[in-house]
Amino acid sequence: IQQAAAAAGTSPPELCERVSGLFRQALTQAAVSFTDFIRTSEPRHRRAVLHFWGALRDGGALYKGAYEGWYCTPEECFLPESQLAERRDAQGRPCKVSLETGHQVHWTKEENYMFRLSAFREPLGVRRWLRDNPRAVSPEPFYRRVLRWLDEDLPDLSVSRERSRLQWGIPVPGDATQTIYVWVDALVNYLSAAGYPEAHGEWADGFRYFLLRQGVPERDCDYYEEKVVKVVNSELADALGGLLNRSTALSINPSNTYPCFSESCFPKISDYSGEKAAGRASAEDYEFVASVASLPLQVAGCFEGFQIYKALECVALCVRQTNSFFQRHRPWKLDRKDPAEQLWLDTIIHVTLECLRVYGTLLQPVIPHAADKLLSRLAVEPEERGLSSLTFLPRYDGEPCPFEGRQLGPDTGVLFPRLEKSRQHQRETEKL
Template identity: 75%
Template structure:
C-alpha cells in the first residue's frame, strides 16, 4: 500500500529554492510541450518568450549553467483524430507540425537548448522508467473507471468542473466549465493513480514554498482545489481505442495517459533516469493557466510518488484574446505568429507580447495596439534618443564624450557650491531612477513580472528624452570651452543611460539591444549584468567608455511600423 512521505525534502533546500550561493547553480527553464494537432499561435509563442526572456536574463547575470526546454506533445486521441481528418498518419502529422513549432520558435529567437518530441525513443524510455517507479511504489492500481471525458483536454472531469450548454443541434449537453469543450460519458478499465493519497503532501509542499506557484492568484487557486475532493486519477486508456501512444509496460492492452507521458518531458530533457540528479528539482515551468491543474497538482503528486521532489516553481500566465474575443478556428481569428513577426519584425513582436502580457489576466491583441506600443517605445523613444545623441552634427568626433563633474557635481558638492553646476533637480532625479533600474528590473524578473520591468525601462527612457530635450545640446556652442564641457556631459549622461537600457533589454529584444550596444562600442564581454555600473564618473571613478570611439552607424535603431489597415484571411491576420 502506498504511503506518501510526510516531507519529501526540506523547504529551504538550496537546489529546490534557488537560495544557494555561487555561480554554478543550475536551473531548467521550460515551456509546455505544445500539442502537435495544429500549427502554433501567439499563445504558444507567448509561453516560449516568457521562458526565453527568463533564460536569457539569467545568462546575463552569470548565474550558472541553465537549460531551456521546449518541444511537442505528439501522442493522444486528438492527434489520432487530427491525422484522420487530414488524411494522413499520426507520425506524418507530428513530423510536420513539430517542424512548424521548431521553425517558429527558432525564427522568434527563442534560445532553447532542448527540443523534446514525445515520439523520440529517449523520451519514451524515460516514460516507461517513470511508470515503473510509480508501479514499484504502489501508486498504481487497475480498476473500472467511468466519468465525463473531455477529448480536447484529454482528461476525465468531475461534476464540479462541468457546466451545461447546447450543442450545434440545440440539444442540452455538458461541457468543461474551463474550456467550453463538450464532454461525453465514458466507462472503461484503466490504471489509476492514487492521487487522493497526496492531498496532505501537496498542501505541505505549498505551505513550505509559498512561491512554488506564481503569481499569487494562481497559488491561491491551487490551495482551493486541494480543499475539494481529490479523486484518484485515470492514467491509462484502452489501447483498442487509443493505439497512438506509449504502451503500458507489461500490459499491451493499455496506453499510458497522454498527460503522464507529456509531463515526463521535463525529466527526459535533463537525462532521466540516469543524469537528472544534477538538475532536478531546480526547474521553473512556464505554463498557461488552462494547464495549471496538471502542473501544480498532478505533476507534483506523480513526482512525489516516484520518489522525486516537485519542481522549484510553476510560473503561470493567462491567455491572449483578439479584439476581446477568444481565439477560435470557427471565428477565423487565430493569429499566426510567423505572419506577425514578418509584419512587426521579430524584436517588435517579442517586445509587444512581453510588454503587454500580464500573467495575472487575459490580454488583448489587435494591430493598432502593436503599432502604437512598438512605434512609441522602440522606434521613437529609444531609437530617437540614440539617433539624436550620436548624430554627427552634435557629436562630430563620433566618440563617447567626457563627463565634467563641475557641470554635474555630486549632490553633496552641488549643495556646498550653492548649485553652481549646470544640472537641474530633474537631472538628479533621472540619475536616481537609472541607477536603481537594474535592481528593479531584477526584482520584477524574479517575480515573473517582465511587463513591469519593461514599464520601468520605458519610463526611464522617457525621462532621458526629457533630459536631452530640456538642455537642447544642439544649441550649445562647441567653440566655447564652458559650453563644450556641458555639451559633452549631456551626451555622456545620455549615452550612459542608453548603455544601461541596451544591457537590460537584451533578454527581450536581443537584435535591437545588440545594435544599440554595438553603436555605443560596448564589447560582448561588457554586456553582462554583474559588472553593470551606471555613470561611474559622477562618483569620481574612471569610465572605460569615456573617449572610446563609437561603433558603426547602421542607421535607425528601429524603423517605425506602418499603420496599414488589416484584414483576416483564414487563420492569419494580414
C-alpha cells in the same frame, strides 16, 4: 494528435514532424534560443517515461480500475456533473457540454490505470507546507487557487487509455492493452530534457516586446493590432530609437566618439534632496540619474519574480526621463567654440549614452536584435554586456569609464522601424 492526423489523411508521426518544423521555424524567426529542443516521440523521452512509470508502479502509486464519466476530448479530461450544462447539438439532439469551454462531452467507461493522487494529500502535508511557504507558488493568485484546490477532495487520476482507441503513444509496460496517457507522458518531458533518469542538469523583437510588456502572468492579456503598433512605435521606435539617433547624430557629436564626462558640470552631491549644485545639472537631473542608477537592480528583481512587464515598465519610464533630460538641455543650441559649453555638451551626450548602454544591456533578453544593434552602435563589446558587471555612470562616482573617448560603432540606420497598421485594418477603420 491521433484524431487530427486521421482528419488530415496522414499518420501521427508525419503530422508531428510537420508541426514540430513549424515551431522550430517560429522560434528562429522570433530569435528565441534554447539549450535543447525535445520531442516526446524521441527515444530518450520514451526511456524516461518507462522508468518513471516503473517507479510509480513499484511504489504502489498505480492500480488498475474501471473508470467512467463524462469525458471531454478537447480538454483531455473527465468532468463532474457540476461542470456540465445541457445543450442541443447541431442536429437538435440534447447533449451535455463543458460549462467552461462549451465543448461537447461523451459518457465513457473503460478500464484504466489509476494514480493514487488522493493518497498524497495528507502524508505530504502539502497544505501546511504551502501556508508556511507563501512564495512557493507565483504569481500570488495561483497560490490562492492551489490552496483552494487542496481544500477539495483529490480524486485518483486516470493515467492510461485503452490502446484499442489510442494507438499513438507509449504502451504501458507489461500491458499491451493500455497506452500511457498525457499526465505521465508529456509532463515527464521536463525530466527527460534534463537527462532523467541517468542525470539532471519585426514579428520578432516588436511582437516579443509587446507580449512581455503587456502580459501579466496571472491573467490573459488583450491583443489587437492597433495596440501593438502604438506600444512598439511609442516605446521602441520613437522613445528608444529616437534617443539613440539624436544623441549619436553627427550634428551633435561630429567626432563620433563616447565623449568625456565633466565633474565640474555635473558634480556629485550627497543626496538628491533638491539642493542646487555648483555645476550645470539641475535638481531634476540628479533625480533622473538616481532613477537610472537603481534600474539594473530593480529590473533584476522583477525578472527573478517573473514580473517582466514591471521590468519593462521601469525601463520605459527611464527612457522617457532620458529623453526629457536631453530635450531640457538642448545640446544642439550649445556653442562648441566656447570651452565651457563644449564640456557641458560632452557631459550631456555622455550621460545619455550611458543611459542607452544600460537600457540596451537590460533589454537583451526581450529585444535581442535591437539591443545588439544599440550596443554595437555604442561600441560595447560582447564581453561588456553582462548584467553582473553593469555599472552606470562610473565617472559621477570618480571611477574611470572604459567607454570614454572610445570611437562609436558604425551607424547602421534606424534602430527600430516604425510599424504600420495593415492595409486591411486601415480600410476597416476608414469604413467605421
